[in-house]
Amino acid sequence: MNDLKTNRLVQAFAELRAAGKKTLVPFLTAGYPDLAGTRAMLEDFEARGVRVAELGIPFSDPIADGPVIQSSYTEVLASGQRTDQVLEMVREYREGGGKLGLAAMVSYSIVFRHGVQRFLDQCSQAGVDAVLIPDLPLNEAGEVEKLARSRGLANVMLIAPTTQPPRRLEIARHSTGFVYYVSIAGITGERDRLSEATLAAVAELRTHVDLPICVGFGVSNPATVAEVCRVADGAIVGSAIVHRIQQHKDLPPAELAARIGAFVSELLAPVL
Amino acid sequence: MTTASDNATRAGYFGPYGGQYVPETLMAALEQLSAEYDKAMGDPGFRGDLDRCYREIAGRPSELYFCRRLTEALGGAKIYLKREDMNHTGAHKINNTLGQALLTLRMGKKRVIAETGAGQHGVATAMAAAVFGLDCDVYMGTEDIRRQSLNVFRMRLMGARVIGVSSGQCTLKDALNEAMRDWMGSVEHTHYIIGTVAGPHPFPAMVREFQSCIGREARKQMLSAEGRLPDLIVACVGGGSNAAGIFAPMIADASVRMIGVEAGGRSLNLGDHAASLSLGRPGVLHGSLSYILQDADGQTADVHSVSAGLDYPGVGPELAYWKDIGRVGYTTCGDDEAIDAVVTLSRAEGIIPALESAHAVAEAIKQAPKMKKGQILLVNLSGRGDKDCNEIASILERKGVKI
Numbered sequence: 001m002n003d004l005k006t007n008r009l010v011q012a013f014a015e016l017r018a019a020g021k022k023t024l025v026p027f028l029t030a031g032y033p034d035l036a037g038t039r040a041m042l043e044d045f046e047a048r049g050v051r052v053a054e055l056g057i058p059f060s061d062p063i064a065d066g067p068v069i070q071s072s073y074t075e076v077l078a079s080g081q082r083t084d085q086v087l088e089m090v091r092e093y094r095e096g097g098g099k100l101g102l103a104a105m106v107s108y109s110i111v112f113r114h115g116v117q118r119f120l121d122q123c124s125q126a127g128v129d130a131v132l133i134p135d136l137p138l139n140e141a142g143e144v145e146k147l148a149r150s151r152g153l154a155n156v157m158l159i160a161p162t163t164q165p166p167r168r169l170e171i172a173r174h175s176t177g178f179v180y181y182v183s184i185a186g187i188t189g190e191r192d193r194l195s196e197a198t199l200a201a202v203a204e205l206r207t208h209v210d211l212p213i214c215v216g217f218g219v220s221n222p223a224t225v226a227e228v229c230r231v232a233d234g235a236i237v238g239s240a241i242v243h244r245i246q247q248h249k250d251l252p253p254a255e256l257a258a259r260i261g262a263f264v265s266e267l268l269a270p271v272l
Numbered sequence: 273m274t275t276a277s278d279n280a281t282r283a284g285y286f287g288p289y290g291g292q293y294v295p296e297t298l299m300a301a302l303e304q305l306s307a308e309y310d311k312a313m314g315d316p317g318f319r320g321d322l323d324r325c326y327r328e329i330a331g332r333p334s335e336l337y338f339c340r341r342l343t344e345a346l347g348g349a350k351i352y353l354k355r356e357d358m359n360h361t362g363a364h365k366i367n368n369t370l371g372q373a374l375l376t377l378r379m380g381k382k383r384v385i386a387e388t389g390a391g392q393h394g395v396a397t398a399m400a401a402a403v404f405g406l407d408c409d410v411y412m413g414t415e416d417i418r419r420q421s422l423n424v425f426r427m428r429l430m431g432a433r434v435i436g437v438s439s440g441q442c443t444l445k446d447a448l449n450e451a452m453r454d455w456m457g458s459v460e461h462t463h464y465i466i467g468t469v470a471g472p473h474p475f476p477a478m479v480r481e482f483q484s485c486i487g488r489e490a491r492k493q494m495l496s497a498e499g500r501l502p503d504l505i506v507a508c509v510g511g512g513s514n515a516a517g518i519f520a521p522m523i524a525d526a527s528v529r530m531i532g533v534e535a536g537g538r539s540l541n542l543g544d545h546a547a548s549l550s551l552g553r554p555g556v557l558h559g560s561l562s563y564i565l566q567d568a569d570g571q572t573a574d575v576h577s578v579s580a581g582l583d584y585p586g587v588g589p590e591l592a593y594w595k596d597i598g599r600v601g602y603t604t605c606g607d608d609e610a611i612d613a614v615v616t617l618s619r620a621e622g623i624i625p626a627l628e629s630a631h632a633v634a635e636a637i638k639q640a641p642k643m644k645k646g647q648i649l650l651v652n653l654s655g656r657g658d659k660d661c662n663e664i665a666s667i668l669e670r671k672g673v674k675i
Binding site: 061077158161171187 | 295298299301445449452453456457460557559561567569571
């Protein structure tokens, strides 16, 4: 069995915890506005102190995503880009010395069609550190969990506000890398603030779970990042970043990366 | 690969197909629904309520009708129609919405949502919501809103809100995505009435059960009319609910051959049809593993059918299982053949079928002459064509056919 201790994402969280730090996990739609832009942003984020990023692999029918991420997926797919090119970009990013812990968020529709084993092989060979499959709940996840671990890949699982407490712990037990706490019952998108109930639920989970906990869905500004990081190990910001990319998508890769990087620096400020 | 033996014995699976491939947010609701459904099915009170709804609201049992003139014209098997088109709201969809609306009340939820393609499921949901005093929102692709405007009006008249969906191809699949997204945020007080035998467990088994009144009645009616079961049953297949409903109660009767007819659309090239079972392969979409139409990357393919109700890239997992074990054969019927079948049945029997059901009629017209006189061919006439008249008129006009 391959050991997850050498996994970049696992190591990043271990080092952060040893240093008493929390972190920001920025989300990017892979290939939006194009793959060169995505790679430039990953490199820029790393230089600013980001340790872990989430890469959304575009899918035609993302039922957990709100309009911002959906429309970025639609646009990327219309350009003809498919999953193989995303993994190729990750490979090049690694060859260029990129060290971020990378979690690929990908629909099980894609994983199944590629073949579970083959897909996980491709991910690990390209330099992906974790898979996060939002439409593969605990009941169906056994095969992926086993095959991912044997390839040194983490399998990040999600807990929702609707998940009953005993099941929360079971999900956390099966999750590797970190466990993703979905802050609201609903789809991804920007919200101004998080409810006290969310923060209390994460704090409660914290008392039972040693694995890093990251909170996503609706985390969109430095204030919510700070709030989340009082109780969790990391805050995942998606729609707010993709929305800004949409506004500046015609800029050349380096300028786009600097522009989006500046926003990421604002988000990072509370946790650096 | 997930193999047949891995999944064959798991709850919610039909052979290797089925499952619950949904975000964690929905899992609690699926568990609640499963538990409530199991409880209800063991409760004679629920079955009594449902039977009364079928009788008093839907107007069941629907008639079994012998097509004398069509049979004579084709010169082969005796053709019977199961007249689901005569149900209240005009299609088989009501059988399912009544069952799920009763479950909604039992779960104490106050709002229902639905996706709709042709609008028949939306209308049947709006009707059930009106009967039981539930709030109702129906998601419908903007392309379908255009081609099924009568049904949009009917839903609104009964108090439902119709929400246009303009993502993707603006049809049934996109409406289903949007309904799922709504449910992700409203699951505590809202029940999602899925209209077909697809989606995550328990929907495929539950919707098939609610639709099985079709096959149970047809079986009894056939035995009393002919003293025996049909030699062949034909039904159209989009998601598969009317086909599952008529097939399931006779699936154990080995002498009964069954054919499901998928939308052959404009051509059999990917993007021009909606024939998931005939031309697709196993994959995951909308919560279950079944045959679907997708590209090599796993992205859902574009689909097309003249019939908005068949215009869907997936199909129910139980129908996939029936294909693999060889119990049900599947074939396709193109747009033009379906339109021709509408005209043929209208003139021979005075029955205007829905464009969806016309796909089954077209296959019956092909099969009957190949069968012996005295053999019996049963067609599930799943809905009536009133909703399609504007669309059919404009297609016939384009084709230069004078009516």
